[in-house]
Amino acid sequence: MEGEVADEAVGPAGDDCGRYCPSFHQTVELLGRRWNGVILHALMAHAERFSEIRAVIPGLSDRLLAERLRELEREGLLSRTCPVGAGAPRYVLTTKGRALGPVIDAISSWATEWSRAAD
Secondary structure: OOOOOOOOOOOOOOOOOOOOHHHHHHHHHHHHHOOOOHHHHHHHHOOEHHHHHHHOEEEEOHHHHHHHHHHHHHHHOOEOOOOOOOOOOEEEEEEEHHHOHHHHHHHHHHHHOOOOHHH
């Protein structure tokens, strides 16, 4: 019926979260937290060491980068490995973190086309 709103919303993936989906909300908050998205973007571009990540993200302090890396590790999106004799620890995306690749790519494409910062 035209003009009527369904009681239950169905998401783009066919999920039935209704009007409010706690999983979606939690994910958007995690990705939208200051610097998290850009850190994940850097990791997907194969920056692995703290210094490499910091170098590709201007304006990010060491303290905040360390805090965000710990948070992303707690969420299971990356793992911190300390190779024996290889110097600094490495941060590597987990399977869960790599699964965000299409999401980060889609945000990047949207930003390139629509973001005012790109102007």
